[in-house]
Structures are given as C-alpha cells and as structure tokens.
Amino acid sequence: MNYESRFSENGEAVGALSDEDARRKRRRTVIAAALGCAAIIGTAGYFFSGGDEKAAGSAAASADKSMPVVTVMVPGTQEISRIVSATGSLAARREMPVGSVGEGGMVTNVLVEPGAWVRKGQVLATVERSVQTQQLQQLSAQINVARADARLAQAELDRAQALVARGFVSKADIDRKAATRDSADARVRVAEASLAEARARTGRLDIRAPEAGLVLTRDVEPGQVVSGGSGVLFRLALGGEMELRAEVAESDLQNIRVGGTANVTPVGTNLTFPGKIWQISPVVNPTSRQGVARILLGYDKALRPGGFASVNIVSGTAVAPLLPESAVLSDGKINYVYVVDAGDKVVRRDVQVGQVADAGVSVLSGISGNERIVLSAGAFLNPGEKIKPVLAKKQK
Structure with a gap:
C-alpha cells in the first residue's frame, strides 16, 4: 500500500494519505473540473443562442427610430360655402x-x-329775398284793388236789375254791367294767381x-x-342707404345672383357688415374683364362713401373635405397632398382645390375625405417613403 506524505510549510511531515484517499481526491477534482467546463459551455451557449435575436431586435429598433414621425388627419367631409372674393368702393345707394x-x-x-x-x-x-318780399306786398295790394272793383261792379249790376222792372234801365245796360262785373271778378283771380306765383318763386329760393x-x-x-x-x-x-360697388371677375359673375348674401369689410377696420346683392351689372368692362355687383348695406358711420372695402359673396354650398393650407402642396402646375396607405407609406395624390378661406382649403376632387392625409410635413417627404403616422387630435 502506497502512502503519500504531507509536509508543512517548513518541510516537516504532517501525515500521509493512502492510495484510496488519493484516488478519491483526484476523482473529485476531475468532477469539479467537468462541472466548471459544463457551466462555461452552457453560459456561452446561452449568450450565443440569444445573440441573433438580440441583434435582430436591435436592428428593428434602430429602423423604427429612423422612420419619421408624421402627424396625419382624416378630414371627412362637411358643407362648405362657396365664396367669391372681390373689392370695390363704397357709395350711397x-x-x-x-x-x-x-x-x-x-x-x-x-x-x-x-x-x-x-x-x-x-x-x-x-x-336773401328782400326784393321778392316787396313784390309779394305789391301783388297783395293789387288783389285788394281788384276785389274792390269787383264789389263795385256787382253793386251797380244789382241796382240796375232792380230798375229794369220800372223801365228806367234797358236790357242792354244790364248786359254791360254784368260784363263789367265779370271782368272785375276775373281781375281778382288774375291778381290772386300772380300772388301765388310770386309766393312759389320766393319759396323756391x-x-x-x-x-x-x-x-x-x-x-x-x-x-x-x-x-x-x-x-x-x-x-x-x-x-341713408349705402352700397358697395364690388368689381367681380367675369368668371365669377356667373356664380352670383341677385339676392345673394355678402360680408363687407371696410379697409382700416376689423368690422364686417352683412349685405345683399341688389343689382348685377349687365355689361363687363372690356379692359379689366370685370363687372360690378352692387351690394346693399344699412347705414353705419364706418361706411363712408368713397372708401375702399373687400367683400366675400356667398355663391352657394358644396360638400367636400376641408384641409388646412399646410396639407396642400403645389409643384407649380398642380396641387397635391400626401396620403398614407395601409402600409404606412406616403403616396402622392393630385387634387383640385376650391375655396381658400381662414377655415382651410376645400378639396373638390382627388380625395374622398376618408384617407389619412399628411398634415404639415409634406415638403420633407418623398413618395413611397415609410413613416410613423400619428393621428392629429380633433380641435373642439
């Protein structure tokens, strides 16, 4: 039987191990080493097996971050008033x-x-009428003279008629006195008419x-x-009635009617006055190609004849999408918008715009109103570019 001796640090023997004990010790060492290797291999396998997934996730996250975040809207449709804008001068109707x-x-x-x-x-x-006043007094005195003559002529006629039955006055004398009386009455009427004429002429002063x-x-x-x-x-x-004589383009004259409503804003004020078209010019100026629409206005001290004003004339209504001006782009030839498709890609859509007002731009054709429309970043996008759309909040 073999023995192994153990020595202390100073070289002195402290005991010995048998062969069996040595084998057990080596076996434990091998097992511990095997377990350590297995742990290292497992750890490495864990990291290597998850590397591709993490790399793919990291790449996807980077791609997602690189896509631009763009605000979009779904405009729908609404009833929009068709407006004809014009300018003109204020005047008394x-x-x-x-x-x-x-x-x-x-x-x-x-x-x-x-x-x-x-x-x-x-x-x-x-x-001044001092001369006319003297003339009136003179004519009034002439009337008094004429009336006195008429009374005298009537009295002489009455006395002559009383003497006819006694034979002192002939029938011819009665006729002459009647004619004298009639002439005197006529002179009274002439004098009265002259006085009335003079008074009328004086009144016309x-x-x-x-x-x-x-x-x-x-x-x-x-x-x-x-x-x-x-x-x-x-x-x-x-x-006190006023009007605006609005100069309307020839093409717009066909869209307005007598009785149509309008809103007039005088230059230099923020006041708006309601009006109504009461006359449309039957002719067009051959030089300016414009006609005049006369818009009746009530009296207001801000409406000064000769002043300048702008007007919006309501020429009807239409049902169409309404977009903010930032959503409508132009390439110099045609207007267009960017629509976001089902794959979140930007698609150019040509449109025909209608009325442009403070509320927005009406779109007559090109979109139905149910699409997702890029709200304001269209100038920085390209057709086919993929984006991350964010729906705009509806304003109350």
Whole structure:
C-alpha cells in the first residue's frame, strides 16, 4: 500500500494519505473540473443562442427610430360655402345732388352740416329775398284793388236789375254791367294767381331736401351768390342707404345672383357688415374683364362713401373635405397632398382645390375625405417613403 506524505510549510511531515484517499481526491477534482467546463459551455451557449435575436431586435429598433414621425388627419367631409372674393368702393345707394332751383340770390344761412339727417322738404339753406318780399306786398295790394272793383261792379249790376222792372234801365245796360262785373271778378283771380306765383318763386329760393336722407357733402357758405347754374350745393344719401360697388371677375359673375348674401369689410377696420346683392351689372368692362355687383348695406358711420372695402359673396354650398393650407402642396402646375396607405407609406395624390378661406382649403376632387392625409410635413417627404403616422387630435 502506497502512502503519500504531507509536509508543512517548513518541510516537516504532517501525515500521509493512502492510495484510496488519493484516488478519491483526484476523482473529485476531475468532477469539479467537468462541472466548471459544463457551466462555461452552457453560459456561452446561452449568450450565443440569444445573440441573433438580440441583434435582430436591435436592428428593428434602430429602423423604427429612423422612420419619421408624421402627424396625419382624416378630414371627412362637411358643407362648405362657396365664396367669391372681390373689392370695390363704397357709395350711397341713391345719391341725390341738391342745388338752387329758383332765380337765386345771396345765401343768408346754411342750416345743416354733413352727417345730419334731414326729412323731406326740410330747408337746407336760405337765400336773401328782400326784393321778392316787396313784390309779394305789391301783388297783395293789387288783389285788394281788384276785389274792390269787383264789389263795385256787382253793386251797380244789382241796382240796375232792380230798375229794369220800372223801365228806367234797358236790357242792354244790364248786359254791360254784368260784363263789367265779370271782368272785375276775373281781375281778382288774375291778381290772386300772380300772388301765388310770386309766393312759389320766393319759396323756391329756399334750398330744400327732395327726400329724407343723410347729408353727405355741403358746398355752399353764407354770403355765396347762387343760381340755377351754380351746380351741386349738397349731396344726400336717400334714406341713408349705402352700397358697395364690388368689381367681380367675369368668371365669377356667373356664380352670383341677385339676392345673394355678402360680408363687407371696410379697409382700416376689423368690422364686417352683412349685405345683399341688389343689382348685377349687365355689361363687363372690356379692359379689366370685370363687372360690378352692387351690394346693399344699412347705414353705419364706418361706411363712408368713397372708401375702399373687400367683400366675400356667398355663391352657394358644396360638400367636400376641408384641409388646412399646410396639407396642400403645389409643384407649380398642380396641387397635391400626401396620403398614407395601409402600409404606412406616403403616396402622392393630385387634387383640385376650391375655396381658400381662414377655415382651410376645400378639396373638390382627388380625395374622398376618408384617407389619412399628411398634415404639415409634406415638403420633407418623398413618395413611397415609410413613416410613423400619428393621428392629429380633433380641435373642439
């Protein structure tokens, strides 16, 4: 039997092992080494077996991160008003020029200012009439003379008729006295007519409003001498009604109708006034290729005749998708949008746009409204590019 001796660190023997003990010790060492190798191999196999899956997942994650995130919308359809936009000048719907209709004279007083409301027949200015007043007094005195002559002629006729039965007055004398009486009555009527004529002419010296309305301009001052040839002294707007004379393109004239509604915005204000088309020009300017649509407006101090204004005329309604302007692109020839297909790829779709307004752009053809439309990043995308779409939140 073999023995193995163990020695201490200083070389002294501390005991011995038998052959059996040595074999057991070697077996345990081999088993431990085998187990260690198996653990190493298993660990390596675990890592190597999962490497491909992790690499694939990492590649997929990188590809997913490289796709652009793009906001899209599904517009649907809605009823959209067709709008014709135009510009034009404000004016009185019916402007009334007022001048002197009498023989004229020196203006003594002007009674109204621009912006004043006047009624029919109201005096706007007076003209000096001292001469006419003397003429009226003279004609009035002539009427008194004529009436006195008529009374005398009637009295003489009555006395003559009383003497006819006694034979003191002939029938011929009665006829002459009756004619004298009739002539005196006629002279009374002539004098009265002359007085009425003079009064009418004197009354025409006053410059009056022909109808109720708003005074727009005043071109006369006290001391000014006026006559029938003096031109326009006042301008009035009949009833204060205003209008916009909108210049509409020839192609748009076919789409508007008398009675159509419109919204008018004077330049320099943020005010909008409702109006109604009451007349459309039957002719088109051959130079500008435009016609005039006259839009009736109520009175407002912001509506100043001669001013400039823009107008949106409602020419009907249509059911169509409505997109924000950022979603509609153009290549210089045609408008288009980007549609996202079922595979999240970008597809170009040519469209025909309609009305462009603050609410957006109406699309007349090219899309149905049920597609996913790229909202605002179209300029940075290419057809066929795959994206990561995010649906935009609907605004309340």
